[in-house]
Amino acid sequence: MSESFYLENKVALVTGGASGIGAATARELSRAGAQIILADIHLPAAEALAAELPGSRAVKMDVTDSASIALAFAGIPSLDILVNNAGIGLVGDISRTLEEDFERVMRVNVSSVFLVTKAALPLLLAARGSIVNIGSVAGSVGVKQRFAYCASKGAVQAMTRQIAVDYPKELRVNCIAPGTVQTPFVEGYLEKYHAHEKEKVRAELVSRQPIGRLGTPEDIASLVRFLCSKEAEFINGAVIPIDGGWTAA
Template sequence: MFSLKNKTAVVTGAGSGIGKAVALLLAQQGATVHAFDVNDTAANAVVQEITAAGGSGVAHVNDVTKQQDIVDTFNTIGSLDILVNCAGISHIGKVETTTEADFDRLFQVNVKGMYNCLFAAVPLMKQNGGGVILNMSSIAALVGLPDRFAYSMTKGAVLAMTLSVAKDYIADNIRCNCISPARVHTPFVDGFLAKNYPGKEAEMFEKLSKTQPIGRMAKPEEIAGLILYLCSDEASFITGCDYPIDGGFVKLNN
């Protein structure tokens, strides 16, 4: 089960965190993984890890906000079976503390960046007779979170784009789903705590962990496992769905 042998996958934001875990797992299951990241060193390090484990990977240094660059890169890949849109950035702030520059930056990366990858991938999948798209949303698209105005806006857009693509291309044998994680322990979290709570990192980590009813943050590998399922042939009856993977955050936080 869950074999991706002879499949070609693109994973954006593959240099660290969830994207890295996804790239490694898809390659482990037999896919040729094209690892997209804005960080040259990170993209190449992931591919080195993939090849060292006997898998197949190719590094691409890309800024997802640059449409022509993204289209050109996808066209060099050619045949495409799987797209996992993990690239994204976060932001803390209410509407009145979110600057125009902050808002534009979040929109460019999290919304336009995902659109650019969808724009480039869908024609290739149509030529290929179908494919699977997995977009990274967030519980921020489902519930009100404090101080996450712009971030929540972008993740709500991801959910809406997912439904639209799933509807428009169902006859082309393209499945499109998204997942909505709660907090995941990635290098981003550690950097955020070090920057905003110097000297209190452990205390704040514990506090953030406890906001999930299950009592901890997710591991990137746990997120990758759900993505693998949704991108596999075993999930061939699933499209137009969002899957919270949140330790009970949405349904049990009362």
């Protein structure tokens, strides 16, 4: 294995690690030499993936519940890397966004970053560790019919920068802002909202990325690996788009 972007003997926790970007990130960090803790509310799926990754394990974690998070961290003696990946979406402009749905999006996408990072902070400070928050281009630009989602991902960017300002020498924290990525998350959206025209809407999603394709979970995972490595030690408080040129257009 090349020594570039190597994470030998590092311990990495990935929230929402059982599928999509989280699963690809767990595999990539494991290939880089890290020991992975897969944190997911769906424990059997996380356990199945952990069984494939040497030295890795799964923990059940509801990222919206501080008691669940505390229970998971009670069994984690050390931590070098935290990837805040868990998240949900919601379709609708402000007039069609229900209060309870807005609150749920903010709880899963925003409060979770606060709660998990706060729980992990003593371990990360002890290790001079690295945090990678999975944001979205929706935190940087307006996306039609995504009022709550845009609000939540804008908050993730702001939290990333703020933590970097408070702890500039003690740890590193960065945010990745993907465009549309081909994941179960996107497939669920197509099935729920566009079951009668999935391929038409899929083509529209592709067209938003000037490069001409959707992102892959592996695209995102490779950037996570880089940001956690010693080669990226001068990158802190950054929001990095990985969107096929969407926000450049």
